[in-house]
Amino acid sequence: MATRLIMLNFASMMLLLLAVGCSLDASSRGPFGPADPETPIPKRPLPAQVPTKHALEFTADESPGHIKPKMAGSTADAVVTRSPNPTASLSASEIADLRRTAEADPRVRALLGARWGFIDADPVSSPSKMTLGCCRQQARFTRLTYFSYSHNVAVEVNLKDGTVLQASRTEGYLPPEGPQDVQRGIELARADARLSGKVNGLQGHGLLMQPDRGFFKNDPGYGHRVMWITFSQGVGGDPKYWAQVDLTDDRVLDAGDEPPR
Numbered sequence: 001m002a003t004r005l006i007m008l009n010f011a012s013m014m015l016l017l018l019a020v021g022c023s024l025d026a027s028s029r030g031p032f033g034p035a036d037p038e039t040p041i042p043k044r045p046l047p048a049q050v051p052t053k054h055a056l057e058f059t060a061d062e063s064p065g066h067i068k069p070k071m072a073g074s075t076a077d078a079v080v081t082r083s084p085n086p087t088a089s090l091s092a093s094e095i096a097d098l099r100r101t102a103e104a105d106p107r108v109r110a111l112l113g114a115r116w117g118f119i120d121a122d123p124v125s126s127p128s129k130m131t132l133g134c135c136r137q138q139a140r141f142t143r144l145t146y147f148s149y150s151h152n153v154a155v156e157v158n159l160k161d162g163t164v165l166q167a168s169r170t171e172g173y174l175p176p177e178g179p180q181d182v183q184r185g186i187e188l189a190r191a192d193a194r195l196s197g198k199v200n201g202l203q204g205h206g207l208l209m210q211p212d213r214g215f216f217k218n219d220p221g222y223g224h225r226v227m228w229i230t231f232s233q234g235v236g237g238d239p240k241y242w243a244q245v246d247l248t249d250d251r252v253l254d255a256g257d258e259p260p261r
Contacts, residue, residue: 090142095121102144102157105164113150115250117180120145124158145175147225152248174210177227181247182206185227189243194255195231199241202231209244224248230258 090098098121102108124141144157154170186204189195209228211219225247230239243255 090121090123098142098144098159098162101162102159102164102167105157105167108146108155108157108164108167111151111155111167111169112146112148115149116155117147117149117178117184117247118144119147119154119175119178119181145178147175147178147181149225149247149250152224174208177206177208181208181225181227182229184247184250185229185243185245188245188250188252189229189231189255192243192252192255194252195241195243198257199231202240203234203237205230205232205235205239220244220253221246221248226253 099118103112121142121144124143126139126141140161142159144159146155146157147153148155148169151169154173154175155167156170157167158165182205185206189204190199206227206229209226211222211224211226213219213222221244227245227247229243229245231241232239239258241255242258244253245251246253
């Protein structure tokens with residue numbers, strides 16, 4: 001009798017819990033409990049005047065058949081004009097003066113050796129942190145980059161107002177080809193017996209290349225300053241002849257005819 005009374009009480013309690021649970025509004029419950037009320041968003045009226053549509057204009061002032069979009073903020077539409085930065089670039093005469101100063105310095109000559117090529121000249125910021133106010137424009141710093149064929153290493157020369165501050169080797173740095181790299185590569189290729197007499201009247205071109213390091217044997221010229229030289233009719237013609245020139249050893253590694261295209 002007591003067991004039956006306990007079971008009836010348990011069943012009554014379960015029915016009461018189910019009744020309470022079902023009484024909750026299903027729309028107010030989520031998978032993790034009652035959902036928060038929606039955030040009220042105030043309504044704002046539309047503007048009285050519709051914004052004007054910006055039309056994309058084009059200009060064809062570069063070349064026939066080539067157009068580009070007229071960008072907002074171009075020179076004709078600019079409201080604020082900026083004066084050019086005098087340190088942003090170097091003129092040809094300035095580079096020539098800097099080169100004469102650097103190449104006459106004994107420290108630079110020792111680093112370059114007997115054979116070398118000039119790569120580029122770049123304005124640089126002051127190495128000192130005290131460059132505030134008017135003092136920032138009082139000094140002009142420049143970096144000249146060379147490559148020494150004699151020592152097979154890049155050389156950087158830092159100048160201040162046209163005076164050499166320091167010169168140092170840059171181990172492991174392979175600067176891009178310079179005009180003297182291309183010129184020397186073309187001279188050696190023209191004089192090579194495999195191309196001599198064939199490239200007369202053709203225009204030479206040059207690009208820096210890096211011979212691969214092989215598993216058993218490295219490619220010829222690996223680790224040296226090597227130029228890929230081609231000869232063609234004019235600037236845009238297909239290459240007719242090619243040569244692989246090692247400027248470090250000052251010799252042509254290989255040369256031949258380009259296959260017909």
